[in-house]
Amino acid sequence: MSAEYAEHFRALIGSEHVIEDAAEREYFSSDISGSGDAIAALVLQPGTVDELAACVRTAANQGFAILARGGVMSYSKGYVPTRAHTVIIDMRRLDRIVEINAQQKFVTAEAGCTWKKLYDALSEQNLRTPFFGPLSGIQATLGGSAAQNAAFFGSASHGTMRESVRGLEIVGADGKLFQPESPAPFIGDAGAFGIKTTITLKLIPAPPECAFASFAFDNFPALLRAQSAMANTEGLAECFGFDPQSHRNLVKGGFNLFEGAALLGDVARTHGIGQAFKTAVRVTRMRDLQYSLHAVVEGNSVAETDASMARLTACAKDAGGTPIPDTIPRVARAKPFRPIKALLGPGGENWLPVHAIVPHAEAERLIQRTSAYFEEKKARLNRHNIRIAFLTVLIGEKILYEPQFFWPDRLSLFHLRNVTDKQRARYGENAANPDARQAVMEMRQELIVLFEQIGAGHMQSGKLYPYLQNLSNVEQADIRALKHRLDPRGLMNPGVLEL
Numbered sequence: 001m002s003a004e005y006a007e008h009f010r011a012l013i014g015s016e017h018v019i020e021d022a023a024e025r026e027y028f029s030s031d032i033s034g035s036g037d038a039i040a041a042l043v044l045q046p047g048t049v050d051e052l053a054a055c056v057r058t059a060a061n062q063g064f065a066i067l068a069r070g071g072v073m074s075y076s077k078g079y080v081p082t083r084a085h086t087v088i089i090d091m092r093r094l095d096r097i098v099e100i101n102a103q104q105k106f107v108t109a110e111a112g113c114t115w116k117k118l119y120d121a122l123s124e125q126n127l128r129t130p131f132f133g134p135l136s137g138i139q140a141t142l143g144g145s146a147a148q149n150a151a152f153f154g155s156a157s158h159g160t161m162r163e164s165v166r167g168l169e170i171v172g173a174d175g176k177l178f179q180p181e182s183p184a185p186f187i188g189d190a191g192a193f194g195i196k197t198t199i200t201l202k203l204i205p206a207p208p209e210c211a212f213a214s215f216a217f218d219n220f221p222a223l224l225r226a227q228s229a230m231a232n233t234e235g236l237a238e239c240f241g242f243d244p245q246s247h248r249n250l251v252k253g254g255f256n257l258f259e260g261a262a263l264l265g266d267v268a269r270t271h272g273i274g275q276a277f278k279t280a281v282r283v284t285r286m287r288d289l290q291y292s293l294h295a296v297v298e299g300n301s302v303a304e305t306d307a308s309m310a311r312l313t314a315c316a317k318d319a320g321g322t323p324i325p326d327t328i329p330r331v332a333r334a335k336p337f338r339p340i341k342a343l344l345g346p347g348g349e350n351w352l353p354v355h356a357i358v359p360h361a362e363a364e365r366l367i368q369r370t371s372a373y374f375e376e377k378k379a380r381l382n383r384h385n386i387r388i389a390f391l392t393v394l395i396g397e398k399i400l401y402e403p404q405f406f407w408p409d410r411l412s413l414f415h416l417r418n419v420t421d422k423q424r425a426r427y428g429e430n431a432a433n434p435d436a437r438q439a440v441m442e443m444r445q446e447l448i449v450l451f452e453q454i455g456a457g458h459m460q461s462g463k464l465y466p467y468l469q470n471l472s473n474v475e476q477a478d479i480r481a482l483k484h485r486l487d488p489r490g491l492m493n494p495g496v497l498e499l
């Protein structure tokens with residue numbers, strides 16, 4: 001079937017950018033969480049916006065479902081086809097930075113541009129976007145993050161990607177380009193309204209001062225109380241928490257030995273050798289931690305960051321926390337976008353997160369309900385040797401809570417192409433463990449239902465989280481009307497938002 005259609009696209013973008021090979025198509029049709037129900041008929045790699053628009057037009061004329069694929073760092077089946085008559089558009093050649101306008105405070109880049117590329121280019125001019133990328137930003141693209149919404153760097157004060165976007169250009173199902181008046185409905189749509197071609201983000205001056213703090217807590221509720229209290233601290237850029245299993249994973253992953261040595265090089269380059277030495281001493285104590293909270297504060301002067309630090313310390317102490325060395329946030333910021341090892345657990349386990357986003361006041365209840373759920377599943381978790389680690393991230397007035405599953409299993413086609421060389425050599429022959437995998441998939445689905453019952457929101461809508469969840473009837477009607485207007489035949493990423 002592929003060959004039959006390929007010739008139409010070869011003429012548009014050149015043979016070398018039309019992928020027909022069956023094994024390649026199978027790989028391109030899977031994500032971190034595995035494969036879907038179907039393998040795409042073709043993968044197209046346009047190099048310009050015009051080529052992209054022509055590909056979409058031609059694909060739509062032939063009744064293809066059309067999906068964009070960015071940095072492949074998602075795990076909610078967003079770019080995994082639901083039918084064979086699908087073309088996947090690989091966006092990575094569309095990665096130009098179109099305009100950095102310091103005066104009018106915006107930057108426009110093509111959607112396949114990575115966060116790292118953007119960050120590096122802006123840093124040269126002492127500029128930054130307010131939200132400036134997910135932890136996966138060495139590979140994750142602006143388009144993929146806009147389609148999923150995303151949060152992490154800068155999010156404690158600046159919110160998710162949605163709050164940093166000023167404008168979008170999109171190619172719709174008819175192959176025509178348009179610029180929506182308001183970008184908001186198009187952020188977090190998983191590409192169901194069209195493919196983002198360029199993204200315009202707000203710019204701020206790169207903050208000249210940065211300070212770090214970390215605190216230890218005996219229990220999760222205390223950490224949460226502190227994290228909520230810290231919100232609205234002037235200049236708070238990141239504020240994230242770990243549980244004991246996360247610390248064990250970091251230690252087991254060699255954070256304090258091998259990677260630690262490489263990370264120390266980054267810290268030394270950024271902060272001087274003396275600081276790197278102190279960091280070395282500190283990292284080795286991580287295994288003693290129970291719960292930990294980590295914060296990065298930015299400001300225009302040391303006086304400003306000192307004032308914020310004093311506030312953070314007071315919030316932590318009020319909640320029963322104690323200051324600990326600030327190694328984790330310092331290392332995270334020394335080089336925000338580093339090569340990704342976290343596709344596997346520290347012992348080569350498969351890894352899969354699920355998350356919920358709630359207002360601060362709801363976070364404790366969410367965590368209690370989730371802990372009760374896992375308590376109930378203890379025997380099943382033990383039987384399959386499944387471990388759970390927890391992460392919390394402050395996003396303005398909300399808390400993102402992320403349970404992460406780790407279990408022994410084979411490396412998938414996706415893993416084999418995306419893990420590090422070392423991981424592939426070490427774990428490439430791991431035995432398949434379909435029973436554990438099945439258990440994880442079921443528990444992940446049950447958690448999504450539980451989170452829905454609690455009224456939690458989420459990012460990363462793909463085919464995993466129901467897209468319209470948590471919207472009022474009026475909002476749902478608006479979204480459906482928009483979909484109907486832009487994509488009446490339901491060709492753009494079917495499975496996300498059906499008509």
Ligand SMILES: Cc1cc2nc3c(=O)[nH]c(=O)nc-3n(C[C@H](O)[C@H](O)[C@H](O)COP(=O)(O)OP(=O)(O)OC[C@H]3O[C@@H](n4cnc5c(N)ncnc54)[C@H](O)[C@@H]3O)c2cc1C
Nearest residue numbers: 070071072073074078134135141143144145147151191196
């Ligand atoms: C190790 C690791 C760390 C992570 N850390 C974070 C984090 O800190 N914060 C966070 O929010 N997420 C995080 N994620 C999840 C993921 O990286 C982000 O959601 C990221 O934004 C996805 O971008 P991508 O380019 O990889 O998108 P892809 O995975 O390629 O695609 C994601 C979705 O976007 C759609 N899409 C892609 N490009 C376009 C386009 N141009 N137009 C329309 N639709 C498009 C796809 O169809 C798909 O539905 C992490 C993932 C990993 C593996």
